[in-house]
Amino acid sequence: MAAIDMDMPILVVDDYKTMLRILNNLLKQLGFKNVDEAMDGGNALQKLRAKPYGLVISDWNMEPMSGLDLLKEVRADQQLSKLPFIMITAESKTENVVAAKEAGVTNYIVKPFNAATLKQKMTAVFGDF
């Protein structure tokens, strides 16, 4: 695993403004200051294709493009296919996790979550920081 770049741009995707704000604050506490936001999958995909990101953290339950649809689009795009993608979602059935795994998710966090879990899952993706 390559050492994590604390300045890497991170894209946070959620249709609830408060959740975007919470994630932004928690990422700042962890040392990541370069955080962008998107409120739906379509907007997120536009941003991902416009500049390079080091990580996507996305909700699942969004319309019209869900987080799972976004993940599939990212994995299908040659430029984006290797991008680390963490799903943070209230969808907590086994079949959800299986579907996300089959779609190529890097890690999966169930809401409500805490700061320690976020750090743990990011560490699992990037190594200690």
Add this chain to the structure above:
Amino acid sequence: MPEQQKPAGRADEEALLQDVEARLRRMLAAKGEIGQEHLRQLAQEIKATLVGELTSLVGELSSVTRELHGQITSLSGTIHDAKTQIAALRPDEIHARHVPDATDELEAVVGATEQATETILEAAEKIEEVSGELESETGERVVEQVTRIYEACNFQDITGQRIAKAIGALQDIEGKVDGLLRIFGDRLAVDCAPVDLEEVAEDGRAGDRKLMNGPQLPGAAIDQAAVDALLGGDD
């Protein structure tokens, strides 16, 4: 067509004709020639046979008809009872008031919790900024508590999603009620008097109980300044 495949009615008719033919042949064989008296006798026998068969057939049909009529009358009664019970549920009120009211209240909950959460987060962010001016250990303890506030604010996302599911369920119910109204339409109006939604009190409340309506939806509530103006006080 082989004999055994013919329908029952056709078989009966054929049996009757064969019977008549057999009687004619016996009479011809017995008498050698057909006289006027024989023809009259033959005609009477044929008539008696046919009348007997037709009477029997009419009797059977009457019995079937009576039974069918009875079943239809019973079914009509059942349908009427069902319509009366459905009308008593007041689907027009469910469609026009209860479901929209419930949906509006739930959406107001989501809006209010979102606003409150934004306020809490803003305050927590300011506290976190200030904590940087504190001495190291104290600052860390403050940040630890601020982090707990951020984590607790997850609730707004979860409750918002749960409420969205509840709204979806209400909208499904409304759709089914719409379906009932479309099927029964004007006939429901015959079974129950139209409701004046402004006059019907919730749960049949009377007196001061009618004044207890809980929080109003945004836009429907008066603000403190309006209350003060109504009271006419100088606070």
